[in-house]
Amino acid sequence: xxxxxxxxxxxxxxxxxxxxxxxxxxxxxxxxxxxxxxxxxxxxxxxxxxxxxxxxxxxxxxxxxxxxxxxxxxxxxxxxxxxxxxxxxxxxxxxxxxxxxxxxxxxxxxxxxxxxxxxxxxxxxxxxxxxxxxxxxxxxxxxxxxxxxxxxxxxxxxxxxxxxxxxxxxxxxxxxxxxxxxxxxxxxxxxxxxxxxxxxxxxxxxxxxxxxxxxxxxxxxxxxxxxxxxxxxxxxxxxxxxxxxxxxxxxxxxxxxxxxxxxxxxxxxxxxxxxxxxxxxxxxxxxxxxxxxxxxxxxx
Numbered sequence: 001x002x003x004x005x006x007x008x009x010x011x012x013x014x015x016x017x018x019x020x021x022x023x024x025x026x027x028x029x030x031x032x033x034x035x036x037x038x039x040x041x042x043x044x045x046x047x048x049x050x051x052x053x054x055x056x057x058x059x060x061x062x063x064x065x066x067x068x069x070x071x072x073x074x075x076x077x078x079x080x081x082x083x084x085x086x087x088x089x090x091x092x093x094x095x096x097x098x099x100x101x102x103x104x105x106x107x108x109x110x111x112x113x114x115x116x117x118x119x120x121x122x123x124x125x126x127x128x129x130x131x132x133x134x135x136x137x138x139x140x141x142x143x144x145x146x147x148x149x150x151x152x153x154x155x156x157x158x159x160x161x162x163x164x165x166x167x168x169x170x171x172x173x174x175x176x177x178x179x180x181x182x183x184x185x186x187x188x189x190x191x192x193x194x195x196x197x198x199x200x201x202x203x204x205x206x207x208x209x210x211x212x213x214x215x216x217x218x219x220x221x222x223x224x225x226x227x228x229x230x231x232x233x234x235x236x237x238x239x240x241x242x243x244x245x246x247x248x249x250x251x252x253x254x255x256x257x258x259x260x261x262x263x264x265x266x267x268x269x270x271x272x273x274x275x276x277x278x279x280x281x282x283x284x285x286x287x288x289x290x291x292x293x294x295x296x297x298x299x300x
Contacts, residue, residue, distance in 0.1 A: 015040070015194065022197055024218070029201045033194050041192025042296065043251040044284040054254040061261045062101050064278055069102050069138070071270035076135035078182045081264060082144040085189035086227055087217045088199035090253045094189065095140050097257045098264075108133075111142035124148060124166060125173050132182070145170065146186075149234040154226045155216065167237045174243040183268065184243050187260055188231065188289070189250040190296075193224050235289040245289035259286040 011032075018030040039046055072079065081098075083091040099107045110131045119127050125145055133139045143151070148166040152158040177184055191199075200221060203209040220227065239245040246263055250256035263286055265278035287295075 011036075019193060019197060024201060024204050024221070027205050029198060033197055033201075037192070037194040037198040038251050040194040041190075041249075041251065043192065043249060045252060045255070048252045049254040049258075051254075054258070057258055058097060058254075058261075060274070060277055061258065061265065062097070064265050064274060065098065065261065066101060067272050068265060068268055068270045069106060071268075072138065073106060073136040078133040078135060079138040079185070079264070079268075080133060080141065080177065080182055081138065081185045081187065082141045082146065083187050083189065083260075084143060084146050084150070085187075085250065086191060086196055087220055088196050088203070088212075089189035089191045090250045090256055091142055091189055093253055094248075094257045094260050095142055098140060098261055102138075106136055107138045107140070109140045109142060110144075124162070125169070132177070145173075146234065146238075149238065150227060150230040151216075151220075154223055154230050155219065170238050171240060171243075174238075178242045185264055185267075186243060186245050187263075188235075188245055188247050189256055189260075190247050190292070191250050195251045196221070196224075232293060235293060239289045247287055247289055247292040249285050249287075249292075255282065255285050258282075262286075 015032050015036055018032050022030065022033070038048065071077070083095060085091055095109055099109065108131075110128075112127065112131075115127065128141075128145050131139060131141075145166075148158055148163060149170075153160070153163045174184060200213065200217065203213040235245050248256045248259050248263075259282060262278055262281050265273075266281060
């Protein structure tokens with residue numbers, strides 16, 4: 001395997017130059033970005049997972065999700081899965097595969113728009129609370145209350161005081177959820193800068209994907225370092241034993257989707273559980289946030 005950290009210095013400089021001069025409106029993506037996107041950011045694989053292996057494993061894990069859904073309905077257990085990450089990290093695609101064969105009445109996706117004027121005057125967590133699951137339900141948050149930890153401060157949508165208040169309150173908020181019996185998963189889907197650029201370029205020039213590219217996305221493209229600093233601070237202040245952060249390295253969407261689904265299944269107990277399947281998780285792709293920060297300290 002080869003990673004960005006093992007590139008020659010000249011290759012790294014060439015890639016950095018291509019990123020610095022990148023023009024999103026140019027229909028031709030610089031060749032070096034296209035070629036190096038997957039392995040950049042110290043990603044541990046040179047190639048995407050083979051489609052045949054991915055398809056077989058995804059189907060097997062989706063069968064396990066159906067088993068889990070049946071158990072949740074019978075037991076009344078509740079599950080919340082938070083998906084966070086930079087724009088184009090693959091949150092929506094992972095959520096789609098997670099719920100693809102599940103009953104939408106019991107497995108809901110929550111992707112909230114910008115808060116209304118009234119919501120801005122409420123307790124920050126209030127508009128999320130009303131979407132929490134009832135007995136037997138799973139709720140998948142496509143972005144969550146952690147907007148206040150990363151997107152909002154980086155983009156200037158909240159004040160520093162509001163962010164500090166959030167970090168003071170979020171451990172207690174999540175402790176209440178967990179103590180009330182909710183099984184809480186927090187995923188950060190991580191991609192490298194070249195991969196984000198490649199995916200943004202694809203969205204810009206594919207007429208079927210242009211709707212995915214918003215003005216906020218375009219502005220965020222130039223704030224890579226700011227997002228990195230905010231993400232790291234979020235991990236440091238909100239990763240804890242009762243509500244830990246799990247990082248999914250997502251340069252390869254296929255491995256990321258399998259890793260996220262298997263992580264949920266691996267921590268749930270339900271009848272007919274295929275232990276060997278759901279506990280076979282790639283530790284180079286899925287890891288606790290502190291381990292991720294340690295291994296990535298020199299590669300962003």
